[in-house]
Amino acid sequence: MGSTGPRGRIDKRQAILDAAFTVFAREGYAQAGVDAIAAEAGVAKATVYNHFGDKETLLHEAVGVCADRALTDNLAVVERLAGGEDLRETLEDAGFRFLQCYCDPRSTALRRLLAAEINQFPDLLDIVDGRAADRVTDALADRLARLAVAGRLRIDDPLQAAEQFAALLTGPAATRSRFGTRDVSEEELRSVARSAVGTFLRAFGSVD
Amino acid sequence: MGSTGPRGRIDKRQAILDAAFTVFAREGYAQAGVDAIAAEAGVAKATVYNHFGDKETLLHEAVGVCADRALTDNLAVVERLAGGEDLRETLEDAGFRFLQCYCDPRSTALRRLLAAEINQFPDLLDIVDGRAADRVTDALADRLARLAVAGRLRIDDPLQAAEQFAALLTGPAATRSRFGTRDVSEEELRSVARSAVGTFLRAFGSVD
Amino acid sequence: MGSTGPRGRIDKRQAILDAAFTVFAREGYAQAGVDAIAAEAGVAKATVYNHFGDKETLLHEAVGVCADRALTDNLAVVERLAGGEDLRETLEDAGFRFLQCYCDPRSTALRRLLAAEINQFPDLLDIVDGRAADRVTDALADRLARLAVAGRLRIDDPLQAAEQFAALLTGPAATRSRFGTRDVSEEELRSVARSAVGTFLRAFGSVD
Amino acid sequence: MGSTGPRGRIDKRQAILDAAFTVFAREGYAQAGVDAIAAEAGVAKATVYNHFGDKETLLHEAVGVCADRALTDNLAVVERLAGGEDLRETLEDAGFRFLQCYCDPRSTALRRLLAAEINQFPDLLDIVDGRAADRVTDALADRLARLAVAGRLRIDDPLQAAEQFAALLTGPAATRSRFGTRDVSEEELRSVARSAVGTFLRAFGSVD
DNA sequence: CATGAATGAGTTTTCATTCAT
DNA sequence: CATGAATGAAAACTCATTCAT
Numbered sequence: 001m002g003s004t005g006p007r008g009r010i011d012k013r014q015a016i017l018d019a020a021f022t023v024f025a026r027e028g029y030a031q032a033g034v035d036a037i038a039a040e041a042g043v044a045k046a047t048v049y050n051h052f053g054d055k056e057t058l059l060h061e062a063v064g065v066c067a068d069r070a071l072t073d074n075l076a077v078v079e080r081l082a083g084g085e086d087l088r089e090t091l092e093d094a095g096f097r098f099l100q101c102y103c104d105p106r107s108t109a110l111r112r113l114l115a116a117e118i119n120q121f122p123d124l125l126d127i128v129d130g131r132a133a134d135r136v137t138d139a140l141a142d143r144l145a146r147l148a149v150a151g152r153l154r155i156d157d158p159l160q161a162a163e164q165f166a167a168l169l170t171g172p173a174a175t176r177s178r179f180g181t182r183d184v185s186e187e188e189l190r191s192v193a194r195s196a197v198g199t200f201l202r203a204f205g206s207v208d
Numbered sequence: 209m210g211s212t213g214p215r216g217r218i219d220k221r222q223a224i225l226d227a228a229f230t231v232f233a234r235e236g237y238a239q240a241g242v243d244a245i246a247a248e249a250g251v252a253k254a255t256v257y258n259h260f261g262d263k264e265t266l267l268h269e270a271v272g273v274c275a276d277r278a279l280t281d282n283l284a285v286v287e288r289l290a291g292g293e294d295l296r297e298t299l300e301d302a303g304f305r306f307l308q309c310y311c312d313p314r315s316t317a318l319r320r321l322l323a324a325e326i327n328q329f330p331d332l333l334d335i336v337d338g339r340a341a342d343r344v345t346d347a348l349a350d351r352l353a354r355l356a357v358a359g360r361l362r363i364d365d366p367l368q369a370a371e372q373f374a375a376l377l378t379g380p381a382a383t384r385s386r387f388g389t390r391d392v393s394e395e396e397l398r399s400v401a402r403s404a405v406g407t408f409l410r411a412f413g414s415v416d
Numbered sequence: 417m418g419s420t421g422p423r424g425r426i427d428k429r430q431a432i433l434d435a436a437f438t439v440f441a442r443e444g445y446a447q448a449g450v451d452a453i454a455a456e457a458g459v460a461k462a463t464v465y466n467h468f469g470d471k472e473t474l475l476h477e478a479v480g481v482c483a484d485r486a487l488t489d490n491l492a493v494v495e496r497l498a499g500g501e502d503l504r505e506t507l508e509d510a511g512f513r514f515l516q517c518y519c520d521p522r523s524t525a526l527r528r529l530l531a532a533e534i535n536q537f538p539d540l541l542d543i544v545d546g547r548a549a550d551r552v553t554d555a556l557a558d559r560l561a562r563l564a565v566a567g568r569l570r571i572d573d574p575l576q577a578a579e580q581f582a583a584l585l586t587g588p589a590a591t592r593s594r595f596g597t598r599d600v601s602e603e604e605l606r607s608v609a610r611s612a613v614g615t616f617l618r619a620f621g622s623v624d
Numbered sequence: 625m626g627s628t629g630p631r632g633r634i635d636k637r638q639a640i641l642d643a644a645f646t647v648f649a650r651e652g653y654a655q656a657g658v659d660a661i662a663a664e665a666g667v668a669k670a671t672v673y674n675h676f677g678d679k680e681t682l683l684h685e686a687v688g689v690c691a692d693r694a695l696t697d698n699l700a701v702v703e704r705l706a707g708g709e710d711l712r713e714t715l716e717d718a719g720f721r722f723l724q725c726y727c728d729p730r731s732t733a734l735r736r737l738l739a740a741e742i743n744q745f746p747d748l749l750d751i752v753d754g755r756a757a758d759r760v761t762d763a764l765a766d767r768l769a770r771l772a773v774a775g776r777l778r779i780d781d782p783l784q785a786a787e788q789f790a791a792l793l794t795g796p797a798a799t800r801s802r803f804g805t806r807d808v809s810e811e812e813l814r815s816v817a818r819s820a821v822g823t824f825l826r827a828f829g830s831v832d
Numbered sequence: 833c834a835t836g837a838a839t840g841a842g843t844t845t846t847c848a849t850t851c852a853t
Numbered sequence: 854c855a856t857g858a859a860t861g862a863a864a865a866c867t868c869a870t871t872c873a874t
Contacts, residue, residue: 009837028324030238033864044839049866051837116236116324118387125386133383163380164407171375172368175345178333179326199372202411217854242848252856254850259854263848425833444740446654450869460835462871471869532652532740534803541802549799576796580823583795588787591757594749595742615788619826633858658844668860673845675858 013051015041020048020062025109029059029117056121064127066110071132073101078139083147087205088197095169095193102170103189108180137162153204161204168196221259223249228270233317237267237325267325268335274318275336281309282344289351295360295413296405303377303401310378311397316388345370361412369412376404429467431457436478441525445475445533475533476543482526483544489517490552497559503568503621504613511609514582515589519605524596553578569620577620584612637675639665644672644686649733653683653741680745688751690734695756697725702763707771711829712821719793719817726794727813732804761786777828785828792820 019041023032034055038045052058081094101107114124141162148155155161172192177184227249231240242263246253260266289302309315322332349370356363363369380400385392435457439448450471454461468474497510517523530540557578564571571577588608593600643665647656658679662669676682705718725731738748765786772779779785796816801808 012838026327028236028238028328030236031328034866035864045865046840046867047838050839055865112323112326115320115387118320118389119234120236120239122389125389129386137383160380160403163383164376164403167375167379168372171379172371175341175371178337179323181326181330181333195368195372199411203407204410220855241846253848254857255855257849258856428834442743444652444654444744446652447744449867451867461869462836463834465870466833466835528739528742531736531803534736534805535650536652536655538805541805545802553799576819579796579799580792580819583791584788587791587795588784591761591787594753595739597742597746597749611784611788615827618828619823636859657842659842669844670846670860671858674860679844 012041012043012047016043016048016051016058017062017065020058021066021106021109024059024062025106025113029055029113029120034058059117059121060124060127063110063113063124064131066106067128067131070101070104070107070110071135073104074098074132074136075139077101078136078143081140081143083150083152087147087152088201091197091200092190092193095165095197096190098166099169099173099189099193102173103177103180103184105180108177112180137166140166152206154206155204164203165196165200168199169193172196220249220251220255224251224256224259224266225270225273228266229274229314229317232267232270233314233321237263237321237328242266264329267329268332271318271321271332272335272339274314275339278309278312278315278318279339279343281312282306283347285309286344286347286351289348291355291358291360295355296409299405299408300398300401303373303405304398306374307377307381307397307401310381311385311388311392313388316385320388345374348374360414362414363412373404373408376407377401380404428457428459428463432459432464432467432474433478433481436474437482437522437525440475440478441522441529445471445529445536450474472537475537476540479526479529479540480543480547482522483547486517486520486523486526487547487551489520490514491555493517494552494555494559497556499563499566499568503563504617507613507616508606508609511581511585511613512606515585515605515609518586518589519593519596519600521596524593528596553582556582568622570622571620581612581616584615585609588612636665636667636671640667640672640675640682641686641689644682645690645730645733648683648686649730649737653679653737653744658682683741683745684748684751687734687737687748688755690730691752691755694725694728694731694734695759697728698722698756698760699763701725702760702767705764705767707774707776711771711776712825715821715824716814716817719789719821720814722790723793723797723813723817726797727801727804727808729804732801736804761790764790776830778830779828789820789824792823793817796820 016037020037023037023040026032027036034045034048037058038048041048048058052061077094077097080097081090084090110128114128117124137159141158144153144155144161144165145158147153148158153161169192172195173184173189176182176188176192224245228240228245231245231248234240235244242253242256245266246256249256256266260269285302285305288305289298292298318336322336325332345367349366352361352363352369352373353366355361356366361369377400380403381392381397384390384396384400432453436448436453439453439456442448443452450461450464453474454464457464464474468477493510493513496513497506500506526544530544533540553575557574560569560571560577560581561574563569564574569577585608588611589600589605592598592604592608640661644661647661647664650656651660658669658672661682662672665672672682676685701718701721704721705714708714734752738752741748761783765782768777768779768785768789769782771777772782777785793816796819797808797813800806800812800816
């Protein structure tokens with residue numbers, strides 16, 4: 001029956017957005033052909049234009065969708081960060097999951113795409129920052145602040161501590177992934193998280 | 209008169225390389241036109257081809273030149289990092305200079321260009337890493353190791369400490385510069401360096 | 417309620433034909449989009465196809481309708497041309513009305529459209545000539561012949577005289593309207609008619 | 625040797641202009657493909673863009689060239705119109721030549737093209753009128769005025785007489801050529817000229 | 833029958849690259 | 854070697870037309 005009814009419209013829209021992100025991430029905005037996107041989505045080129053009007057809009061929408069997903073994933077990780085029995089283990093676990101998000105191919109692609117196109121499309125930053133980057137750091141700062149209040153960390157400036165915690169995790173991970181070129185093993189991620197947490201706790205751990 | 213002797217050739221070559229980097233950085237590889245590069249360099253388009261053969265080669269050479277310069281600048285900073293009287297001040301100063309390199313427009317542009325084109329031209333990574341990124345971390349690790357040996361820092365794994373020191377500096381700086389979109393004031397850079405060194409010393413400082 | 421009964425169909429058909437002529441006249445056949453026509457008619461694009469099959473048919477029907485109307489208008493003018501008391505006044509009046517038809521926006525548009533598309537669609541000429549141009553000149557020749565028979569004009573070849581009368585009217589009017597670009601005032605039209613009739617009577621008037 | 629030197633450039637430019645006019649006249653602006661123009665000119669499509677930038681500019685230049693030629697031809701005819709022995713013969717001859725210009729395929733095509741595109745490109749009128757239509761009528765008025773001064777014609781308003789003379793010639797000729805669809809024989813043109821001059825002289829001839 | 837969605841073929845325009853001077 | 858001109862391949866975008874509801 002109605003299996004190809006209004007549902008088809010939505011399915012195609014999603015397929016196009018997914019395809020667009022894939023192709024944009026793989027080839028860059030300028031290099032990516034709308035032809036290729038349509039092919040990847042399994043629709044005709046004109047259908048892409050029917051839905052999104054032009055290539056630029058397609059980029060913006062595709063980035064928006066991807067940023068939404070990344071935000072959701074990241075917040076899920078951060079919000080689970082509550083002080084369990086063993087603080088070190090809790091932080092290492094959160095750090096590891098955080099790095100998994102960070103190293104997820106789509107996150108990596110999103111960062112690369114952003115870096116690549118920020119000059120031509122400065123508003124991409126607003127799309128992503130409004131939805132992702134800043135809000136994750138904020139949420140992390142909240143969690144760290146609670147731990148400080150609970151006496152388990154010694155932190156003056158929770159936002160700065162959050163930034164530094166994130167930096168200790170993502171900096172070394174970025175080096176290892178070589179701009180997303182190399183796959184970083186779970187093993188390695190755990191090791192990076194362990195080192196980061198080690199340093200973080202030496203700097204911010206309470207004495208007890 | 210010999211004003212366009214061998215000197216003219218070399219000048220033109222340099223002009224083309226500079227123009228190429230400028231335009232590639234501003235517009236991205238695919239978007240950048242050889243026309244625009246030639247115009248920026250003040251030569252005819254065919255001259256660009258006479259010197260470099262094709263657009264791809266031009267990208268590689270331009271990136272190479274820029275990476276060389278970045279390496280030189282970074283090493284100069286790191287190599288000046290010796291233990292003065294006041295360790296904190298020494299580290300803060302080095303961190304600040306390091307961030308100045310990191311935030312230099314051409315460095316920013318290089319990182320963006322790299323992120324953008326790494327998929328299409330994976331060998332760009334070799335050019336840059338062979339000449340820049342890794343070697344700076346190595347040099348920094350050396351310096352930190354010396355300070356550890358001198359008893360002024362407590363470090364197990366100097367390479368890891370160097371990575372983390374760099375991460376504590378560049379992570380927050382990257383956030384503030386918004387992918388090189390915003391100019392970060394000297395003030396801010398100093399503040400970032402201070403925080404980074406503060407955390408670093410709490411984690412790795414010797415007790416004395 | 418039967419508001420969309422057979423009446424709705426016919427209304428829509430008319431609306432589409434009107435819209436089609438408007439858009440074809442404004443933009444030319446090739447440039448005119450079926451989208452634009454459908455929008456102007458207030459129907460869906462597919463409805464246009466349901467009624468007319470394809471764009472070419474639509475052009476033919478729209479031109480036919482317009483030519484019919486022009487013929488009716490012109491014949492009405494010519495048929496009122498009977499010898500009143502004052503021949504000069506009669507001719508000037510007929511000439512003026514004739515020019516009003518000639519300068520009517522839709523007549524102008526029809527002539528332009530015809531000129532534009534005659535190469536691609538030679539059969540448009542048949543549609544228009546069969547229905548309009550020739551028959552008007554014929555009718556005019558009839559009237560002039562009657563006036564000759566009545567001794568009020570001296571005419572050998574009524575068809576030729578009719579052609580020349582029409583030419584004396586439309587030639588200068590065409591110059592003034594600049595291909596239908598300029599609106600020609602009633603004043604001007606009367607003046608053109610007066611001149612035309614003056615010359616015509618000097619050439620063909622009987623002596624009395 | 626230098627046979628394909630800078631000369632080639634100019635040759636190609638001319639070839640493109642000719643081809644453009646031919647194709648625009650044959651198919652109309654919107655329908656005409658730059659592909660087809662390039663093919664007709666025997667050059668690559670990109671060469672057309674190198675020379676003229678875009679399709680619209682090409683139309684304007686092609687129309688300009690054609691209007692120049694038409695003006696030259698027409699003025700040559702009008703300027704030869706001096707009062708010979710036999711005025712009727714002189715006028716018939718000039719009228720015939722004038723109609724030859726008017727019925728020349730390129731003139732016909734120019735008028736059609738103008739009519740077709742005047743809505744989209746109103747400035748075409750300026751190009752053509754500034755160079756052709758008006759100036760011919762003016763020149764004709766001059767000649768008629770001289771004949772009036774010489775006592776061979778009785779004319780109050782030379783400009784109006786010129787307009788009417790032209791109308792008596794072109795009106796019937798236009799009818800016969802059916803928008804340039806039919807070729808009008810030399811015979812027919814002479815006949816039209818004879819009738820026009822007959823009527824004109826009955827209206828404006830001096831008594832002698 | 834009226835419609836929204838989908839599409840294939842075509843359009844203008846751009847651009848890396850080559851060639852003749 | 855430097856250059857202006859020429860080009861073939863490709864890209865974004867459009868549009869007449871069809872199909873499923």
